[in-house]
Amino acid sequence: MKLASLSDACYKQQDVIEFLVVEKESVGNIHKRLCAVYGSCAVDRSTVGHWVQRVKASGSGETELRDRPRSGRPATATSPDMLQCADGIIHVDRHITSRQLAIQFSVSNGSAMEVINTLEYLKVCARWVRQSLTAEHRCQRKAVCSELLEHFDAEWESLFVPDCQ
Numbered sequence: 001m002k003l004a005s006l007s008d009a010c011y012k013q014q015d016v017i018e019f020l021v022v023e024k025e026s027v028g029n030i031h032k033r034l035c036a037v038y039g040s041c042a043v044d045r046s047t048v049g050h051w052v053q054r055v056k057a058s059g060s061g062e063t064e065l066r067d068r069p070r071s072g073r074p075a076t077a078t079s080p081d082m083l084q085c086a087d088g089i090i091h092v093d094r095h096i097t098s099r100q101l102a103i104q105f106s107v108s109n110g111s112a113m114e115v116i117n118t119l120e121y122l123k124v125c126a127r128w129v130r131q132s133l134t135a136e137h138r139c140q141r142k143a144v145c146s147e148l149l150e151h152f153d154a155e156w157e158s159l160f161v162p163d164c165q
Contacts (some may be wrong), residue, residue, distance in 0.1 A: 077111035
């Protein structure tokens with residue numbers, strides 16, 4: 001069975017658990033059945049136990065097992081302002097490392113890499129380079145290739161045919 005994503009599998013398992021609790025299945029049997037269907041994507045037995053308790057505690061049959069919104073620090077590493085600022089810094093210094101970028105923005109190295117990946121940069125020869133070419137870059141590349149091809153067509157004999165003198 002191929003699932004769309006791990007979170008999708010998790011939500012499906014929550015629905016199955018809610019159904020099996022109504023059917024009065026034990027936690028152990030619910031977990032065994034989930035393992036049989038979802039294999040390595042099955043939630044842990046302790047998670048099944050927590051969800052079963054939440055379903056039984058609600059009693060109404062309308063249990064919300066998904067996480068509720070909670071207060072805390074919002075994700076700021078991939079905000080539009082941060083992305084624009086990081087893009088500007090990378091344009092100025094293409095040799096900057098992800099660690100230096102993380103220190104400059106006071107974020108973790110993983111968050112700095114997430115910013116870099118969101119901006120679609122790759123590290124090539126110790127420089128950050130966009131993964132996709134702009135229309136202008138494609139035109140420049142085509143012009144250079146055409147010029148080289150014309151040069152080759154005009155002088156190919158001198159390159160490959162030895163002088164017979």
